[in-house]
Amino acid sequence: MSKPPTEIRSDSPSRDFLWGAATSAYQIEGSPLADGAGPSIWHRFANTPGRVLNGDTGDIACDHYRRWHEDVALMAALGVNAYRFSVAWARILPEGTGRVNQAGLDFYRCLVDALLEQGIEPMLTLYHWDLPEALDTRGGWASDASPGWFADYAQVLYRALGDRVRLWITLNEPWVITAGGYLYGDLAPGHRSLHETPIVAHNLLRAHAAALASGRAEGIERIGLAVNLEPQYPASPSAEDIGATAHRDAFINRWFLDPVFLGRYPAEMETIFGSAWPRHSPSELDALRAPPDFIGVNYYSRSVVRADPTEQPVGARRVRQDARPHTAMDWEVYPQGLTDILLWIQGRYGNPPVYITENGAAFDDPPPVAGRLHDRQRVAYLRTHLRAASRALRRGVDLRGYFAWSLLDNFEWSYGYAKRFGLVHVDPVDRQRLIKDSGRFYRDAIRRYGRGP
Numbered sequence: 001m002s003k004p005p006t007e008i009r010s011d012s013p014s015r016d017f018l019w020g021a022a023t024s025a026y027q028i029e030g031s032p033l034a035d036g037a038g039p040s041i042w043h044r045f046a047n048t049p050g051r052v053l054n055g056d057t058g059d060i061a062c063d064h065y066r067r068w069h070e071d072v073a074l075m076a077a078l079g080v081n082a083y084r085f086s087v088a089w090a091r092i093l094p095e096g097t098g099r100v101n102q103a104g105l106d107f108y109r110c111l112v113d114a115l116l117e118q119g120i121e122p123m124l125t126l127y128h129w130d131l132p133e134a135l136d137t138r139g140g141w142a143s144d145a146s147p148g149w150f151a152d153y154a155q156v157l158y159r160a161l162g163d164r165v166r167l168w169i170t171l172n173e174p175w176v177i178t179a180g181g182y183l184y185g186d187l188a189p190g191h192r193s194l195h196e197t198p199i200v201a202h203n204l205l206r207a208h209a210a211a212l213a214s215g216r217a218e219g220i221e222r223i224g225l226a227v228n229l230e231p232q233y234p235a236s237p238s239a240e241d242i243g244a245t246a247h248r249d250a251f252i253n254r255w256f257l258d259p260v261f262l263g264r265y266p267a268e269m270e271t272i273f274g275s276a277w278p279r280h281s282p283s284e285l286d287a288l289r290a291p292p293d294f295i296g297v298n299y300y301s302r303s304v305v306r307a308d309p310t311e312q313p314v315g316a317r318r319v320r321q322d323a324r325p326h327t328a329m330d331w332e333v334y335p336q337g338l339t340d341i342l343l344w345i346q347g348r349y350g351n352p353p354v355y356i357t358e359n360g361a362a363f364d365d366p367p368p369v370a371g372r373l374h375d376r377q378r379v380a381y382l383r384t385h386l387r388a389a390s391r392a393l394r395r396g397v398d399l400r401g402y403f404a405w406s407l408l409d410n411f412e413w414s415y416g417y418a419k420r421f422g423l424v425h426v427d428p429v430d431r432q433r434l435i436k437d438s439g440r441f442y443r444d445a446i447r448r449y450g451r452g453p
């Protein structure tokens with residue numbers, strides 16, 4: 001057990017703006033089957049040879065399931081006033097529906113109570129990619145029954161934690177759930193089906209609407225939807241590149257937000273999916289209109305887009321900006337894209353409340369030396385992106401908070417532990433935590449700009 005950080009938070013920044021850190025269950029918890037939990041699709045996917053780099057799995061991850069108290073102390077030492085985490089559905093409902101596993105609920109209740117004791121606002125994500133294996137066996141998100149499964153699961157959590165958790169998120173990145181899990185196949189459950197993809201997307205939107213309605217019935221007032229947004233810029237002023245950019249913008253940025261805010265899909269979707277795009281009746285489309293109380297924006301980078309008919313189904317590809325810095329994920333470092341996407345939301349959806357629910361970067365960090373880890377590139381990334389968020393704030397964006405991705409170096413899905421995003425280093429052998437320079441920078445930024453970047 002590592003020595004807990006000595007300094008526990010003394011000063012607390014303004015309650016108005018949330019300065020947080022974010023994680024997700026499968027990426028940090030470990031102990032996936034402990035205390036009655038059922039397996040998830042990521043437990044199966046990661047333990048399937050060839051799916052994850054180096055054969056890494058979340059079987060231990062950051063061992064947060066056993067070290068959660070130490071991690072709450074770390075958050076207090078960083079001075080965050082909020083923490084975004086997800087609940088592993090299969091810890092609560094091991095079969096996905098029906099029997100509730102009280103030990104699972106107890107784990108998250110203890111975590112939430114410990115956060116509140118430290119003055120840290122919990123933001124609970126109901127679903128961050130780890131569907132119970134038992135439901136995938138019944139068709140998963142391709143099943144017409146999936147929205148009902150999700151609403152029932154959400155209701156269990158609303159009733160168990162609704163008296164102490166004020167900020168809820170239904171889904172983390174429905175686009176990635178859909179594209180990664182059902183179109184490209186690099187994420188669980190690893191399907192590659194053009195036909196299945198729009199069906200899954202539609203069910204996720206139905207599930208979001210059902211969980212929102214379920215929350216309203218339980219008196220939950222602040223329920224958001226977290227989306228990965230990536231501003232798209234044409235590589236040239238040619239009609240082909242401008243057209244391709246609009247298609248990629250619809251595919252990544254508008255596919256899910258237009259239905260929940262506007263009650264319609266982007267027109268480009270039918271062109272992108274062709275005969276695989278289902279017919280939706282007006283009542284089916286209207287049922288998707290479920291505006292969240294806030295948008296969670298997960299921003300990492302932008303894309304510069306060129307038309308490319310060989311890149312299906314969108315007919316567009318990202319053009320690498322070789323002259324600019326890139327992260328270890330090969331994502332361009334482009335802070336202005338955060339300002340641009342926040343202003344885009346403001347203009348398109350009527351300036352809804354927004355939290356930046358993920359922003360951060362993986363870099364090939366240097367090893368710790370004498371108890372310090374000098375992750376200079378991540379410090380620069382955070383500094384420039386906080387400035388970008390500040391520019392949007394000054395232009396009237398209703399930005400309520402910022403959550404750094406991630407609190408801890410953790411399991412980066414198909415990359416395993418090869419990509420590190422943490423403000424805090426986690427030793428790959430003994431999982432000892434060490435606050436990086438970026439964690440110290442973030443702590444100092446919170447103290448200096450408490451009311452907002």
Ligand SMILES: OC[C@@H]1[C@@H](O)[C@H](O)[C@@H](O)c2nc(CNc3ccccc3)cn21
Pocket residue numbers: 024027172173176180228298300358405412421
């Ligand atoms: O990749 C970093 C994080 C990841 O660890 C989180 O679990 C997830 O919420 C997350 N979403 C993005 C956004 N971009 C993205 C684009 C294509 C595939 C996967 C993620 C980055 N990240």
